[in-house]
Amino acid sequence: MNKNNSSENKNKGSAFGRFFGRFFFGAGHKIADEIEERAKDADSIEEIISPGKQILINFFERKLAVGALIVVMIMFLIVYIGPLVMHNYSDSYTSVTQKNVPPGRNMMSVPRELASDVKMIDSYGTFSVGLSNSGKVYVWGQTKIGITGQDASNIPEEVKNAKIAMVTAGIDHIVAIGEDGKIYGWGNSRQGQFGVSEDFESNPNIQMMPRELHEKGIDVSKIKKLESGFQCTAILMNDGTLHIWGNRHAYANIDNFSVEGLKFKDIGFTLNYVVGVPEAGNMVYTGSRGLFGMFAANLGETPEKPAAFLKGRTIESIKATSSNVCLHLSDNSICFAGDYPAGTVSAPSLPEGEHFVTIDSGTGHYTGLTNLGNVYSFGDNTWNQSKVPNKADGASKIFACSMQSYSVNESGKLLAKWGLKGYFFGTDTYGADVFSRIIAGGMMTMTIGAVAVIISSIIGIIIGCLSGYFGGKTDIILMRVLEIFSAIPFLPFALTLSAAMTQLTISSTMRIFIIMFILGILSWPGIARLVRGQVLLTRESEYVVAAQAMGVKSSKIAFKHILPNIISVILVTLTLDFATCMLIESTLSYLGFGVPYPKPSWGNMLYGSNNSTIIKNFWWQWAFPAIALGISTICINIVGDNLRDVMDPKASIEK
Template sequence: MSKDKKKEERIEDAANHEESDSRQQKAKPRGTFRRLLLGGRKEDLQALDALAVESVESPARAVWNDFKARKSALLGIFGIVFMILLCFVGPYIWPVDILEQDPTMKNKKPGFYYLNIPSEVKNDALALSMGNNFGAGVSGDGELYLWGELSDSFKDIPELEAGEKWAAVACGNSHLIALTDKNNVYSWGDKLHGLPAVPEMEGTPIKVYAGRWVNSVITDMGKVYYWGAVLNWQLNPIRYSMPPGQPGTVVDQALARQTAILLLENGDPVVLDRTRDNIYGETPEHLLGRTVDVAATDQTVFALTDDGRVFGWGRNEHGLINVPEDIQGSVVQISAGTKHISALLEDGTVETWGENKYGQTDSPSRSDIKSIKASYHNTLYITEDDEGGGYGLSGYLMGTDENGRDIFRRLIYGGRVSLTVGAVAVIISAVIGILVGGLAGYFGGWVDMFLMRAAEVVNAIPFLPLAMILSALVHNKVDETGRIYMIMVILGILSWPPLSRLIRGQILAVREQEYVTAAKSLGIKERGIIFRHILPNVMNVILVSVTLSFATSILTESSLSFLGFGVTLPTPTWGNMVFAASNSRVVGEFWWRWFFPSLALAISTLSINMIGDALRDAVDPKTASR
C-alpha cells in the first residue's frame, strides 16, 4: 500500500509541476522597454510589499501616479479638455459667420426667455406678434400681455376707455402698435423717430403693422399710412402714394427691412422698391390678379396665389426662393421673418424653410394650427382651440455684442484662434529651445558661450513693442491669416530662451553620468547621445516648462489683440472680444460682453497652469514641500 501511495504522490507532483510550467509560459515576462515604461506585472506587484513596489515602478509611472493623485491636476485636465473640445468641435455644431451682423439684436442680455408666452395668452390667444427679443399677445377676453426683455417704456401700456378691449397687436424692433375693438390705434415703446405719435388718418384703421422703427396702418378705405424712420425705407413720409398704373385699394401688406409688398383688392402684389439696385425687379405677370397673401424677408418677397402655390423673387439667400414642391397647391397662409418663411397648409400643419441658425425651421409636429405670424427669428401660431405657441430663437446663452452677433458662437470660434496661436507658438519655441539647450549643455565651451549669449540677446527683445511695430508696418500689407501666422512665429521665436537655459542646466547635470559615458564608449554619435539618451531623461522637465509656456502664449496673444495690434475684428479672439468691450458704458451696462471672454481666458490659463504645477510637483516632490 505504501508503494502505491508514493506512486500516486509522484504522479500528483508531476501534474502540479506541469500546470505551474503552463502558467509561467502563459504569463510571459514583460520586455525591458515595457518594464521601464510601465513597471512590473500587476500580479507580481500585488505579491510585493510597498517598498518592493516602489523599487520596480518605472519613473514615468511614478510621476503619473503622483500626478493623477492631485485633485488640481484632474481639475486642470478637465478644464482644458473641455475648452479644447468646445472651441474645436463647437464651431461645427454652432457655425458662425464672422462677417454677419444684425443691428436689430445688438446688446441683448443672456437668457432664454423670448418665447415665454404668458399662460393667459398661451391658453386663449386672439392675436400674437413677436419683436426682436420680446413679444405681445391679446387674449380671448381682450387683455394685452407682454413677455421677453422689456424696458420700462414697454410696461407703460396705455389705458383704454371703459368697455374697450384690445383686438390686434404688432411688434417692431423696439416698439409696438396695437388696435382696439373701437378702432383706436396706440403705439409705445421706443420714442425714436416719433413712433408713439399716431397721425390722423382718412378712414377707420382696420389693420396695424410694425417694422424696424416703422409703424403702418391700413384703413377701411384702402389707404396705407407709414410713420417713423420712413427715410430708411426711402418712402414718402406719412402716406404712400400708389405708383402710376397701380389702381385699387390696399387690403394687406408685409414689411421688409427696406421696402414693403402690398396686396391690392384686385389681387395684384405691389412692391414698394426704392432701393438703388432694384433687387426685386418687375413683379411676375402670372401673379397679377391671383394673389391672396403676401410676405417679405429682408431681401425676398413672396406671393400666395389662389390655387395654393407660393412664389418668391428677389435675392435667393438661404434658398428662400426654392419653395418645397410637396407643399405647392396646399398653402393657405404665408408669413416671413428676417431670413425665413413659414407656410400654413390645408391640413393645419406648418412648413418653414430658409435660415435655421436659431431653429427657425423647426416647425411643430401638430395639425390643428389655424393662423401663423412670423417675424425676425421666430414664428408664432394659434391653434383651432385658440392655444398660442411659437418656435425659433428663444434667446442667447451669452447675449449679443454691439453688432447683434452671438457672443457664444464668437467665443468658441475665437477660442480656436487663441488656442491655436498659443499651441503653435509653444511648438516653435520648444523646438528651438530643445535644440539650442541640448547643444549648449552637451558641448559646453565656446558653443555654450555663443548659444547662451544669443539667447540673452533674444530674451532682451521686448515682445509687445516689437509686435506693435511690426503690426503697424504691415497693417495694410498682410491679410488677417498672414497676421495670425506672424503672431505665431514672433511668439515662438522670442519665447525659447528660458526653455533653452533650463534644458542646458539639466544636461550639464547628467552628461557625466555612467550611461552617457557608456554610450560614448560604444561609439554612438553625439547627436544620438543628446537626443536619444540624454533628452528622454529630462523630458519631464521639458513638459512642465512647455505646459506653463502655453498659458503664457495665450495670455500674450490676448494682450496683443486687446491692445489692437493682434488679430483684428471681425475675426474674433478672446483678446479682441474683451477689447471691444473696454469702455466704461459697456463695462457697466453690458457686462456679458467682457465677462464671458474673460472667463474663457481665465479657465484655459488656470487649467493649463494647474496641470503644469502638478507636473512640476510630481517630477520634483521637493518643490511641493517648499
C-alpha cells in the same frame, strides 16, 4: 552583415519605446523576479513603481491639481468639439434686430393664459406681444429696450383696462388699437414711433403720426392691416389708404408711401425699405426703380422680370423679411424677390391639390399654412426657425415673429412653437451669439497658443541641447544669438509686426498663421536656456560617459540619451508656456493687433467690449470671455505648477 545592422537599428529604434515603457509601466517581470530572489530574507518585498506611475500617484493625490486638470480637459473638449456640432454657426453672422441682447431663454415663453386663447402674436426684435380673444395684451421675451431705461412689458394701465382689437410690435415699441378705435403706444417713442408732439413735427427725420388718428382714433372695422417695422408703424385700410409714420432714417423711402391718392393691396417692412403692392398687383412698390424688381419661383432661383414671370397673374399679398419678400399670387402660388443669404432653406414643393392659404414672415424666415392644415417654414435656419415640429400641423392660424413661429388651432390653443428661445450668454454689438463666439474663439486662442508653443519648443530644445552638450564655441555662438532674441522687447515688437500686417493685403487666415509664427519665434529663448542648463548638469553622468566610451555619436547622445532624461522638466515648462502664449495672443487681440474680426478669439471679443457703455450696460459681452480666458489660464498654470512639484520632490520640499 545586413542582419546585424537590422538588429542594431531595431534596438536603436526601440530605445525611446523601452524608456517610456519603463517610465510609465515599470520594469519587466524578469527584473522584478531577480529583485524578489535577492530579497528572500526580507520580511516584505517593496513594490516596484515606475517614475511615471509615481508621478501620476503624487499628482492625483492633489485635489486642486486634479480639479484644474478636469476643468482644462472640459474646456478643450468644449472648444474643439463644440464647433463641430454648431452647424449653423458663422464667424460673419450679424443681426441688427438682436444687438446687445442679455442672457436668457425666454423669447418663446408664451404666458399660460394666452397659450389657450391666442388671437394674434407679433414680434420684430427681442420681445413679442400677444393678444387674446378676450382683448387682453401680453408681452414676453427680452423686454428691456437698450439703454433707454424703458421696458416693453410695462403695459400702460389704460391698455390693461381697454379691450384691444389688434397689436403690433416694432424693434423698440408696441402699438395697439382698441375696439373703440383708440390707438395706444408704449416703449421707445424718441423717433416718432407713436404719439404726436411739436418736436416730432419740426424734426425732418421724423414722419409724425397723423394727429387725427392720435386724437380721434380710427374705425377698426375698416382696418385691413396693422404692421410695424424697425422704428416705424403703418395702418392699411380696406380701401387701400395707408397711414404710415416713424423714423425716416430707418426707412429712407417712407415719403414715397405718403403720396396722396396712392392705394395699396398690402404693405410690409424689410430692414431698410417699406414695400407695398399697388392696387394693380403687378409689382413690388418701393418708390425707387430696381428694388425688388425681379421675381423668382423659389428662394435662390434665377429671377425674371415681373411681367414675364407673372404672365397675367396678380400679387394678392406681400410678406417681408430683412432682405427679401414673399408674394402670394392670385393662383395661390408664391414667388420671391430680393437678396437671399447663404444657407437659405428653399420653400417646399407642394403636392398637387395643396397650396398656401396664409404666409407670415419673421426677420429672416417665412412660415406658411396650406389648405390641408400643414405648416411649413423656410428661409433662414440659423436658429432652427425652418424646422417645424410635427405637432404644428392641423393649425388654423400661424404667426411668424422675429426668429420664432407659432401655430394655433381654431379654438385659439397654441399647438407648437419653434425657433430662437434666447441666448445663454447674450449677444454682442453686432447681434452675434456670445456663447457660440466664445467656443469658436476658445478654439482659435488655444490653437494659436499650442502652435506657438510647438514652434518655440522645437527651436528651444534643439538649440539648448546643442549648446549644452557641445559647449565651447558652439555654446558661445548660440547663446549670443539667444541674447539677441531675448533683447528684443517682446510685446512692442509683436505689436509692430502686427501693425505692419494690417497695411498688407493678406487674408485673415494668413495673418493668424503669422501671429502663431511670431509668438513661436519670440518665445524660444526661455526653454533653450532651461534645456541648456539641464544638459550641462546631465552630460557628466555615468551613462553619458559610458555612451561616449562606446563611440556613440554626439548627436545621438544629446537627443537619445540626455533629452529623454530631462523631458519631464520640459513638459512642465511647455505647459506653463502654453498659458502664457494664450495670454499674449489675447493681449495682442485686445489691443487690436491680433486675430482680426470677424474671426473670434477671446482677446478680440474683449477688444470689442472696451468702451464704457458696454462695460456698464452690457456686462455679458466682456464678463464671459474674460471668465473663460481667466479660468483656462489659471487652471493650466495650476496643472503646470503641480506637475513641476511632483516631478521634482526635492524642490517641493525646499519650498
